[in-house]
Amino acid sequence: MSAPPGTVTAPAAATTAGAVRLAHRRPLRIGRVSLLLRPRGLAVTVTGLALLLLLTALHLRLGDIPMSLSEVVAAVLGGGTGGARLVIMELRLPRALTGALVGAALGVSGAITQAIARNPLAGPDILGVTSGASLAVVAATVAGGAAYGGAGGVLAAIGIPAAALAGGLAGALLVYGLAWRRGLDGYRLVLVGVGVVAVFTNLKYWLLTVGDVNDATRAMVWISGSLNARGMEHVVPTALALAMVLPATLLGTRTLAVLRLGDDTVRGLGVRIDLARGSLLLCAVLLASAATAAAGPIAFVALAAPQIALRLAGVAQPPLVVSAVAGAVLVTGADLAARTLTPVELPVGIVTAVLGAPYLIYLLVRTRRARGAI
Amino acid sequence: MRLQAVDVKLGYGDRLIVDGLDLGIETGTVTTIIGPNGCGKSTLLRALGRLLKPLSGHVLLDGRHIHRMPSREVAKILGVLPQAPAAPEGLTVADLVARGRHPHQAWYRQWSAGDEAAVEDALRMTGLLDLAERPLDELSGGQRQRAWISMALAQGTDLLLLDEPTTFLDLAHQIDVLQLVSRLRDEAGRTVVMVLHDLNLAARHSDRLIAMRDGRVVAAGTPHEVMTEPVLDEVFDLEAKVIPDPVTATPLVVPIAIRPRPTETSTPR
Amino acid sequence: MTAAAIERRPLRHLRARRLTILSALAVAVMVAVVLSLMVGARPVPPADVWQALWSPSGSEPDLIVRDLRVPRTALGVLAGLALGVAGALMQGHTRNPLADPGLLGVTQGAAFAMVLSIVVLRLSSVYGYIWFGLAGALIASAAVFALGLAGGRGAPTPVTLALAGTAVSAFLYALTSTVVLLDQQAMDMFRFWQAGSIAGRDSAVAGQVLPFVAVGLALALANAPGLNALALGEDVARALGRNIALTRFLGIAAITLLTGAAVAACGSLAFIGLIVPHLARALAGPDHRWLLPYSGLAGAALLPAADVAGRVVAHPGELEAGVVLALLGAPFFVALVRRTRSPRL
Numbered sequence: 001m002s003a004p005p006g007t008v009t010a011p012a013a014a015t016t017a018g019a020v021r022l023a024h025r026r027p028l029r030i031g032r033v034s035l036l037l038r039p040r041g042l043a044v045t046v047t048g049l050a051l052l053l054l055l056t057a058l059h060l061r062l063g064d065i066p067m068s069l070s071e072v073v074a075a076v077l078g079g080g081t082g083g084a085r086l087v088i089m090e091l092r093l094p095r096a097l098t099g100a101l102v103g104a105a106l107g108v109s110g111a112i113t114q115a116i117a118r119n120p121l122a123g124p125d126i127l128g129v130t131s132g133a134s135l136a137v138v139a140a141t142v143a144g145g146a147a148y149g150g151a152g153g154v155l156a157a158i159g160i161p162a163a164a165l166a167g168g169l170a171g172a173l174l175v176y177g178l179a180w181r182r183g184l185d186g187y188r189l190v191l192v193g194v195g196v197v198a199v200f201t202n203l204k205y206w207l208l209t210v211g212d213v214n215d216a217t218r219a220m221v222w223i224s225g226s227l228n229a230r231g232m233e234h235v236v237p238t239a240l241a242l243a244m245v246l247p248a249t250l251l252g253t254r255t256l257a258v259l260r261l262g263d264d265t266v267r268g269l270g271v272r273i274d275l276a277r278g279s280l281l282l283c284a285v286l287l288a289s290a291a292t293a294a295a296g297p298i299a300f301v302a303l304a305a306p307q308i309a310l311r312l313a314g315v316a317q318p319p320l321v322v323s324a325v326a327g328a329v330l331v332t333g334a335d336l337a338a339r340t341l342t343p344v345e346l347p348v349g350i351v352t353a354v355l356g357a358p359y360l361i362y363l364l365v366r367t368r369r370a371r372g373a374i
Numbered sequence: 375m376r377l378q379a380v381d382v383k384l385g386y387g388d389r390l391i392v393d394g395l396d397l398g399i400e401t402g403t404v405t406t407i408i409g410p411n412g413c414g415k416s417t418l419l420r421a422l423g424r425l426l427k428p429l430s431g432h433v434l435l436d437g438r439h440i441h442r443m444p445s446r447e448v449a450k451i452l453g454v455l456p457q458a459p460a461a462p463e464g465l466t467v468a469d470l471v472a473r474g475r476h477p478h479q480a481w482y483r484q485w486s487a488g489d490e491a492a493v494e495d496a497l498r499m500t501g502l503l504d505l506a507e508r509p510l511d512e513l514s515g516g517q518r519q520r521a522w523i524s525m526a527l528a529q530g531t532d533l534l535l536l537d538e539p540t541t542f543l544d545l546a547h548q549i550d551v552l553q554l555v556s557r558l559r560d561e562a563g564r565t566v567v568m569v570l571h572d573l574n575l576a577a578r579h580s581d582r583l584i585a586m587r588d589g590r591v592v593a594a595g596t597p598h599e600v601m602t603e604p605v606l607d608e609v610f611d612l613e614a615k616v617i618p619d620p621v622t623a624t625p626l627v628v629p630i631a632i633r634p635r636p637t638e639t640s641t642p643r
Numbered sequence: 644m645t646a647a648a649i650e651r652r653p654l655r656h657l658r659a660r661r662l663t664i665l666s667a668l669a670v671a672v673m674v675a676v677v678l679s680l681m682v683g684a685r686p687v688p689p690a691d692v693w694q695a696l697w698s699p700s701g702s703e704p705d706l707i708v709r710d711l712r713v714p715r716t717a718l719g720v721l722a723g724l725a726l727g728v729a730g731a732l733m734q735g736h737t738r739n740p741l742a743d744p745g746l747l748g749v750t751q752g753a754a755f756a757m758v759l760s761i762v763v764l765r766l767s768s769v770y771g772y773i774w775f776g777l778a779g780a781l782i783a784s785a786a787v788f789a790l791g792l793a794g795g796r797g798a799p800t801p802v803t804l805a806l807a808g809t810a811v812s813a814f815l816y817a818l819t820s821t822v823v824l825l826d827q828q829a830m831d832m833f834r835f836w837q838a839g840s841i842a843g844r845d846s847a848v849a850g851q852v853l854p855f856v857a858v859g860l861a862l863a864l865a866n867a868p869g870l871n872a873l874a875l876g877e878d879v880a881r882a883l884g885r886n887i888a889l890t891r892f893l894g895i896a897a898i899t900l901l902t903g904a905a906v907a908a909c910g911s912l913a914f915i916g917l918i919v920p921h922l923a924r925a926l927a928g929p930d931h932r933w934l935l936p937y938s939g940l941a942g943a944a945l946l947p948a949a950d951v952a953g954r955v956v957a958h959p960g961e962l963e964a965g966v967v968l969a970l971l972g973a974p975f976f977v978a979l980v981r982r983t984r985s986p987r988l
Contacts, residue, residue, distance in 0.1 A: 027485040036485035118462070121739060121805055178977050188980055191740055191921070195977040198914050202969030205838040205911075209963070213831050217824065224820050251481045258476050260465075264425050264456035269529070270449025270477040300813045307806065316465035316509075346821055353817035357810040364806055365793045 041313040041322055048325035052100060055332045059096040060088055062340050090231070098230040098294055099335045099348065100328040101238040103301055105291040107327025108249055110302030111309070111318035112284040115256050116277055117186045123302040124288030126193035127281065130297035131200035132171020133164040133289070134223045137296070138204050141219040142211035160222065161234070161293040168289035171200060176281070183274050184281075225298030225349025227335050234294045241290035246324075249283045253320055256280060260317050298349040301327050304356040311363045330356050376401050376565065377422060377452070377533060382431035384417050384589075391417045392589040394431070399533075404559050404566045406576040409586035410610055415569045416457055416537055418586070422567060423454035423535045435533075449477035453531035457538055457569075459522055461510050467521045468506040471496055474528035496527035499554055515542035523551060527558075534558065536568040540575070548572070552579040577601050577624045585609045601625035607633070661933055664926050668940035672720065675947040679716040680708055682951050684959045687712075710845075717849040719841045719947035719964070722909045725856045725901035727942020728863045730916025731923060731934050732901075735870045736894045737805050744902040744916035747808040747895065751815035752783025753906045757836065758822050761829050773851055776907030784899040787811050788892070839910040839965025841950055852904040859900030860939070866893045867931040874929060912965050915942055918976045925979060945972065 028035040060072045065087055067075075074080035075088035109124045117126065125131060140163045179185075179192040204223070208216045255276045258269055266273050288302065305327035306318030313322045334351035342351075377399040384392035392414045399405055399422075407415040420426040421433055424440045433440045440448060453474075461470060474496070475489040497503045500520040510518055519542045526534060536555075540548040552575055558564040559581075570576040576583060576597075583600040585593045587609045593600045602625075606612045611633040619626040680692045687695070687704045694700070695708035729744035737746070745751070756779020757772040766772055790807045823830040869890035872880035877887055905912065923938035946964060952971060953962035 027487075027490065029485075029487065033482045034484055034486045034489075035482075119739065121742075121809060178981065181981055187740065191980040192977050194740070194917060195973040195980065198918070198969045198976075199973040202838070202914075202966045205834070206963060206966040208834045209838050213827060213834075216834055217827065217830055220820070220824060220830070224824070254476060254479060254481070254484065257469075258473050260462045261473065262456060262460040264420065264454065265459045265525075267425050267445065268423060268449065268454030268456065268526075269473070270444075270446035272445050299817070303809065303813075316462045316469065344825060346824070350817040350820050350824075353813040357814035357817075360810045361790055361807055364803055364810075365790065 038313070038315070041315065041319055044309075044312045044322050045325055048322070048329055052325065052329050052332060055329065055336055056096050056100065059099075059332065059336050059339075060092050062336070063087070063092060094231045094235050095227050095229075095335070096332065097235045098238060099227050099331045101235065101242055102227075102291040102295045102298065103305070103327035103329070103331030104246075104324040105238065105242055105287040105327070106298065106301040106331070107305035107309070107323040107325070108246065108320055109284040109288040109291070110304075110327070111306040111320050111323035112249065112256065112280050113302070114306050115260055115317050116281060116284075117190045118260065119186070119190060120307060121303070122190055122193075124284055125197065125297070125302070126175075126190055127285055127288070128171030128175035128193060128196045128200065129168040129285055129288040130171075130292055131197045131204070132174075133168035133292040134297050135171075135200045135204045135207075136163040136167025137222050138207045138219045139163075141222070142207050142215050161237075164296070165289055165293040168292050169285070171196065172285040172289070176278075176285075184277050186277075189281075221347050222296045224347035225296040225352070226347040227295050227331075227338075228345065228347070230295065238290050238294045241286060245283050245286045245290075249280070249287075249320060252276070252280050252283070256320070257317070295331075296347070296349060298331060298352055300349075300353045300356050301330055304352075304360045305330055307360060308356075308363060311366075375399060376436050377567070378434040379418070379422060379428075380431050380434060382421055382428040382433065384414070384421050384426060384428055390429070390589075392421075395589070395591060397422075397584070397591065397594075399565060399567055400582060401565050402559060402563045403581035404555055404568070404579060405582045405584060406580040407567070407569050407584045407586060408571075408573060408576055408609070409592075413586045413609075414589040415586050417589075419454075419535050419537050419567065419569055420456070423452060424448055425454060425456070446477050449529065449531070451531055452533040452535065453526045453529040454535045455522055455526040455537060455539060457541075463511055464509050465511075466507055466509055467497070467502055467513070467524075468493065470510060470521055471502075471506075471524045471528045474525040477529065492528050492530050493524075496524040499527060499557075500524045501550070516544060516547050519543055520547070520551070523554075532563075533565045534567070536566065538569050538571065540570065540572070548575060555579060573601065573606075573627045574619070577626070578619060578622050597624050601627065661927070665933075665936060665940070668937060668944065671944040672940055672947075675944045675951065676716055676720060678951045679719065679947040680712045683707070683712065683954050684961075714844055714846040714849055715841045715950065716947055717846070718844055718852075718908060719950050720943045721849055721852060721856050722841065722905040722912065723915065723942035723944070723946030724939045725852075725859060725905040725942075726912060726916035726946075727919040727923070728860060728935050728939040729898045729901035729905070730918075730942070731920040731931065731938035732863055732866065732870070732894050732898050733916065734920050735874065735931055735934075736891065736898075738874070739805055740921070742805060742917075743914055744898055745812070745906065745911070746805060747787045747898065748783035748811040748815060749780045749899055749902040750906050750911050751812040751819065752779040752781075753777070753903060754833070754836070754911065755779055755815045755819045755822075756782075757907070758819050758829050758833055761832055762822055762826050773848065773907045777855065777903050780903030780907060781899055783811060783815060784895065784903070788895055835963075836910040838963040839912040839968075840963040841909050841946065842961060842964075844908065848908050852908045855900045855904035859897045859904065862893055862897035863901065863935055866890065866897055867935050870894065870931040871929075874931075910965065912946070912968070914965075915946060915968055915972070918968075918972050919945060921976060922979060 057069065057072070061067050061069060067084060071080055071084055072088060075084045076093065113122045113124055113127060114120055137160055140159060175193050175196045178196065179189040181188065208219060255271055258266055258271055259276060263273060306323045309322035309326040310318045313319050330352055331348065334355050335348045337355065338346045338348050338351045375398040379395060379397040382392060382395050383390065395418070407418065409415050417426065421428055424433065427441055435443065435448060435452060471493050472489070475492060478489065494503070497506055500523055502517065502520055502524055505513065505517060510521060513521065523539055526536065539551055543551060555566050555568070556579060558566060580597060582595065583597050584591055585600050585605055592609050593605045601616060603614060603616050606614045606627065613630045613633055615628045615630060616625045617628060681687050681689060685707055687708055691704045692708055695705040699705040699709060726744055733742045733744045733746060734740060753776035756775040760766055760772045760775035787804065787808045790811070791804045819833070823833045869885050872883045872885045873887070873890060880887060902916065919942045920934070920938045923934055923941050927933040927937045945968065949967040949971065950964040953964055953967040956962055
């Protein structure tokens with residue numbers, strides 16, 4: 001009785017070459033496996049990765065002790081002088097890697113949050129991650145006070161990231177728990193996030209006024225987001241988090257694309273909406289928490305990278321891979337600028353905004369010009 | 375009968391809209407629900423499409439409780455086009471229609487030849503193939519509505535629930551969509567349930583009509599059985615003359631006047 | 644009874660209900676003001692407050708009331724009113740529940756200008772930099788609007804404006820952070836400004852911001868009908884005879900004046916403007932002609948009330964009003980959001 005899907009004939013049935021008309025969807029098919037490639041997204045990704053490689057190379061070469069590319073390559077491969085190896089392997093490479101990983105994590109996290117909240121202003125900060133982490137770290141710094149100055153090494157290396165991770169996850173849990181009410185609603189999630197973030201942020205401001213101004217400045221550096229003195233102990237956890245969460249996120253790409261439609265349409269397409277939203281948000285929270293624990297709440301990346309990515313890729317909602325690349329390029333470029341261009345080394349989170357904001361504005365204006373309005 | 379509602383109570387929160395309703399949808403037919411605004415037709419359609427969980431009673435799909443089946447499995451059998459669906463700014467027609475293939479895809483099967491053929495067929499059936507790359511927000515209301523219908527078609531389901539599929543369409547495109555619905559039934563044996571406001575088109579293009587008022591079924595059956603002067607009076611407070619359609623001999627409603635209603639009923643969404 | 648009479652009655656009921664709520668909010672403002680004059684490290688009984696206001700004798704309670712409590716109360720009412728109205732306008736224009744009145748770069752513009760003036764001019768008085776704050780707020784907001792206009796025809800859409808505002812805010816915040824990280828004196832001032840407080844300002848401050856708030860309120864009320872039309876979509880608004888560009892410009896001018904004045908004087912309290920309109924919307928529904936006054940009065944009651952609470956909980960010290968607002972207001976806000984049928988934008 002029932003025919004298999006796709007067998008209804010059109011009045012003028014003749015299967016012409018549809019690939020011409022659906023030009024932006026290039027399938028890659030091997031047997032039953034098929035992957036979907038979008039030429040423009042692919043081109044943007046490849047260009048972005050090339051740019052990332054270039055920036056990283058510059059990152060490794062430039063600094064107090066400039067090195068040639070061959071010296072850098074030799075040091076990375078285990079050769080070169082002991083001094084060069086130390087500078088590259090202990091200082092510059094871990095820092096560059098942390099930056100790229102953190103940027104990628106924040107980009108993906110922002111893309112997920114914006115798609116689920118259906119709001120371009122949403123980011124993992126709305127989920128309580130960044131403000132929770134910041135509050136925890138400021139509290140630790142101010143309460144630690146003298147102890148932080150004295151036994152700084154241990155606290156800074158383990159205590160601060162641990163506090164950030166705990167604070168971020170606790171913040172997200174609180175937002176999620178308060179927003180849940182017979183299911184999850186994007187609008188309610190965002191508003192509850194606003195409320196919780198307000199509490200955290202103002203507590204943070206208050207703690208900054210309570211402590212000593214030196215502690216306040218030190219905390220301010222951390223809450224601006226910094227890649228200074230990041231070592232392999234920061235690279236490894238961030239890389240592990242990305243390695244575990246990113247594949248799961250990419251599996252959800254198609255679901256994320258569908259979630260952007262209205263709730264009834266999403267259900268009609270057979271998506272278990274609360275489960276899908278919940279697990280994707282969990283991915284966003286884990287990525288943002290890992291990034292924040294490693295480098296502090298680097299501002300603006302999670303918000304700007306997805307918006308930059310969707311405009312470059314020419315699609316309607318933030319693409320995950322391009323967002324990751326955009327985030328990595330943004331943070332790496334900003335850190336390079338922070339290290340080499342300014343007389344005093346600034347926290348990278350400050351530079352991401354200085355570089356990223358004008359670029360986002362440029363894209364906004366250009367898109368508006370191209371389409372008459374956006 | 376593949377789709378059935380058994381003693382369903384429907385509502386939003388503590389507002390009861392449909393209180394105890396039994397319904398069976400004949401397989402391979404086109405069934406249209408008619409009734410005044412706010413009579414619960416969309417609510418009923420949402421329940422049949424498992425978008426709304428009944429407060430009590432149940433909806434059966436192929437004899438199984440639809441709300442206990444995996445949602446993805448349902449999505450391969452039954453497609454739903456909600457009323458006034460929302461899409462992100464800048465989404466192209468092809469992207470939207472391709473999303474209808476979601477239940478058939480997996481991470482290792484993102485864009486099979488079958489997906490491509492189904493999307494293409496769906497676009498061709500609604501005459502949108504040449505607009506495939508255009509952003510949805512640049513289309514006219516009618517084109518946009520057809521894009522959404524394409525998405526439901528691309529899902530390739532045996533059962534199709536359409537909530538006011540002809541809104542925003544001019545008369546020619548309304549006929550076009552309804553002929554498409556007839557073709558789906560005739561050529562592929564699909565079952566369609568829809569909500570329509572135009573009584574004459576409903577009578578002409580449906581095998582069965584369900585007339586609702588205030589959350590209950592007033593009359594159900596063939597157009598000849600349902601589209602009668604007493605039923606129109608009871609359902610719409612409409613004084614009308616019903617004559618045979620000169621072309622198809624289906625009932626044709628010629629409205630005369632509205633009987634004033636004693637009280638204004640509240641209007642659920 | 645005629646049909647017209649039947650139809651009109653619910654409307655009259657609604658109007659009566661709305662006026663009742665409006666009076667209740669006005670009473671709440673009065674209560675907050677009276678409490679703000681009485682409560683503190685040194686409580687002053689009502690009779691003494693009355694005497695201090697109308698026939699001062701120079702006694703200690705008189706000095707406390709006239710020199711300390713009247714200025715901060717006046718400032719609290721003004722800033723709360725300004726931020727409440729500005730917040731409702733901002734959410735109406737952007738149709739985004741996340742939009743706070745500082746979104747157009749106002750807060751960060753004010754912060755950057757003030758921090759810069761402290762570093763460059765070595766100002767030490769709180770009052771000197773208010774003008775710089777106001778100027779910074781106006782410039783930042785004008786820049787955002789100009790960027791929104793750039794490249795397109797006609798008025799910028801809310802999404803463009805919101806994103807441009809967020810980008811400019813992030814940019815300015817980064818510059819401010821740079822300055823305060825390099826200059827400890829600026830950091831010391833900035834962290835207190837950032838916490839948001841209405842304490843320790845003399846009576847001149849309220850006088851300085853008053854004209855800006857007054858003009859801003861007038862523009863805001865003039866903007867309400869246009870905003871109601873815009874809420875139905877730009878096409879409907881145009882069909883109703885509204886000039887979209889003018890409506891948007893009026894709204895942005897009002898937001899800038901109100902928010903600029905409030906944050907320059909009191910610090911970053913812009914998030915009152917984020918929360919209060921959601922409370923007001925629960926009471927007023929979506930009609931901006933009622934929403935704006937509700938929101939303004941709620942802000943005017945809430946800010947002094949939070950200030951009073953800050954004096955009580957940290958007795959004999961004080962907690963900044965901004966902190967108290969977040970601690971008390973935000974949980975209330977979350978509870979409101981969790982209610983099933985809170986109205987949406």
